[in-house]
Amino acid sequence: MSARLPKRIDANGNSDLPERLQDIIRRRNTVLGPGYQFSETIPVEFVSSFGAHLIDRDGNDYLDAYNNVQGVGHSHEHVLEAVSRQLAATNTDTRYPQEPLVAYAERLLATFPSELSKLSLPCTGSEANDLAIRVARFHTGGEGVIATRWAFHGRTREVASFSPMLGAGSPLGPNVRLIDAPDPRLCVHGQSLEEHMQQQVRSAIADLERHGYKLAALIADSAFTSDGIFTDPVGFMHGIVNEVHAAGGLYIADEVQSGFAQLGDSMWGFSRHGVVPDIVTMGKAMGNGFPVSGVVFRSEVSDEFGQKVSYFNTLGGRSVSVAAASAVLDVFEKENVRERVAVNGATLRAGLEELTRDSPYVAEIRGSGLYLGVEIVEHRDALKPDSARCESIIKDLRDHRVLISRTGPAGNVLKVRPPVAFTDSDVSRFLEIFAVVAKKLL
Structure with missing residues (x-):
């Protein structure tokens, strides 16, 4: 060379x-x-x-x-072969019955806690987070969103409104409140990180309510990547989730970057903390570079939305995307x-x-x-x-x-x-x- x-x-x-x-x-x-x-x-x-x-x-x-x-x-040869084989056959969307789509959903959901039992398939992480917030608002009747101070969750207009990492030229929504990243160095003397984060969430909820916004959701990248990468100590998410639920909001775990075993000790970053989200979003590695993303819901969160609102993604869940995503799961199983x-x-x-x-x-x-x-x-x-x-x-x-x-x-x-x-x-x-x-x- x-x-x-x-x-x-x-x-x-x-x-x-x-x-x-x-x-x-x-x-x-x-x-x-x-x-x-x-x-x-x-x-x-x-x-x-x-x-x-x-x-x-x-x-x-x-x-x-x-x-x-x-x-x-x-x-990766296995992914390439699966995509090529499916391209040579057909590439239909989710309006048609696809056994491989159902089989993939069953396999993917088996990696989640049993409470998370419904899957939707957009194309990108931005679309996944956009749908997650939309469903959260429908379910809770609230508009308020809490994110961390330098979070990034995507680039659609909606998702950009709670992605402060995009900078001053991309304004935050009036219904958005920001909290500290989970940096233990920000805790006051004698305060645990869990206590500090609970206080942050309580203050954000109170300020939202003061301005007329009921909480819809807190969304957090499970590795807090753009905030500087904060994954420890294990367990600090418990207090955050409790505060969000007490206010009638939902916890959305953004696994677009941290999911698919990137953190090593579990398939999903939220699992490290022993909490179960209401909604989980994923993308990036899901199709090994092929455009496919996912949103996983508790059924009680998504079912009414599905009954009253038609959600369809022209390219999300197509046969070739499912083939790529299924091949990724194959590799996880075969290569440990x-x-x-x-x-x-x-x-x-x-x-x-x-x-x-x-x-x-x-x-x-x-x-x-x-x-x-x-x-x-x-x-x-x-x-x-x-x-x-x-x-x-x-x-x-x-x-x-x-x-x-x-x-x-x-x-x-x-x-x-x-x-x-x-x-x-x-x-x-x-x-x-x-x-x-x-x-x-x-």
Whole structure:
């Protein structure tokens, strides 16, 4: 393979990228609509992939420790075969009887607590959260929504209204109230995280009611990803759910990013806390990159809505989407994915902790399974975010052909979120390269 590293773009926007890539970027900027961005400062054109690896046009192998959409692996042969076989047969929608659709729903629901027994199939995580909120409002008669301060739940107009991560240019709804992320460092002396979060929810509910809004739902990403990744201590969600139910609202667990065993010790992030949501949303890894998402309901929450409101998604639940999603479940069963994630995730976290133990620039490492956050600060005694150093680490890793990203309100948390296809050899390669970068920047 070529040893050539990616070309850089300087501060003035001048580029020594290959002419072919420059041409693609120029044409892209001419024809694509507003808002499109590259995932990396220095674009790379990938032409093939496998497992947790992306291959560029020159044959360079990049380790993908960021893109969990291809959960069971880029170009997984079993998923490819299932989709191709179904495409060659038919691709009907949910208005027609499909035995594979029913069988898939039965298999997927078997991974949930028995209380969660009904499944709807949109296409994207944004659509899933949009439907979840719609049903919650119908069921409760309320309009109020509670989310965390830097949450991201999607990009439809409705869902964007409670996704503060989109920034000041995307206004929040007047019926939306924000609470702290579950960061134990925000607790006052002697207060548990559960108590702190309960107080936050009580205050939000009271303020909604003061302004004439009955609570419809609290929605929470089970890994609190965009807030900076907070998964522990296990059990803190109990108090939150109790407060929401006491006010007549519903708890929506957003598993679009954290679901499908990404956290390692369970199939779904909410399960770690021993709570049962009223609604669960999912997407991304559900179809291994194929556009399919899901909303799972308690029957008492969804049944009346289904009787009085016609919900239909033209592309959601089509035969090919179901084939992709079913193949993903096959892989989970055949490859013992959850167990592999738990083992490799523990090794990855232990390695990161060892490599950063003496660094004054690492405040802490958080997360579970193959879903980890490394908080970068100017000094761990002061905890002032250092987004510039965080970005430098990401770029240096990228120069060594390892892909990660960042998260958190200040953009100072390294987001290490590989697909669940990550192997023990992938973990070893990641840690070897991270050690080189850490020696320079940490």
